[in-house]
Amino acid sequence: MFPFSRYLFSFVLLVLLVRLCDAGLGVIEKKVNLRITNDLATGADLNVHCKSKDDDLGIRVLAPNQFFEFRFRPNFWGTTLYFCKFWWGGESHWFDIYVEKRDTSRCDSKCWWMVGPAGPCLLDRRFGIYELCENWNDPQFEGWSKKGTGNDAARVHNDSKYLEGNEKRGK
Secondary structure, eight states, X not given: OHHHHHHHHXXXXXXXXXXXXXXXXXXXXXXXXXXXXXXXXXXXXXXXXEEESSOEEEEEEEOTTOXXXXXXXXXXXXXXXXXXXXXXXXEEEEEEEEEHHHHHHHHTTEEEEEEETTEEEEEETTTTEEEEEOOOOSGGGBTTBBTTTBOTTOOOOOOOOSOOTTOEEOO
16 A cells, blocks of 8 residues: 555646646746637627636626626636637527636736637736737637647737727738
8 A cells, every 4th residue: 555655646746736836936826817709890799608627607698898797716627628619690609718828928927808700819917919819719710720729810800999908910
């Protein structure tokens, strides 16, 4: 029994050290504030249904420029994933709204997305501009995006309306 508990202790210590090296001193992850704003230019309501492996956040209906916001703490293993289905009019799409390995460096604790017909755009916290745009995860976009690593076919959203504070649209 003694050797097993020693191996278990060594394994737990190794995992903790790997997490410390990977996440710096942030062993206890800080909460992420994730916001989704309806940016449909048509004035349509945006239906949103977000989930993770463990949580179903329910269906929300967002009027134009309205947002839905939730907070969560990324898991210890660095594998946190939230995905959402979006639909309006006759359109329906889905997107991985938070992929920890992709988004930790891009949005830190403030992940704010503007969702338009072409896909979601993330607020670039360095410049206060919604210019980190992604394509939908729909099958017609397979091969255009690399899941969890960003998007090589990123778009830039140019509309300057519906901003809060100092944020601006990309050029």
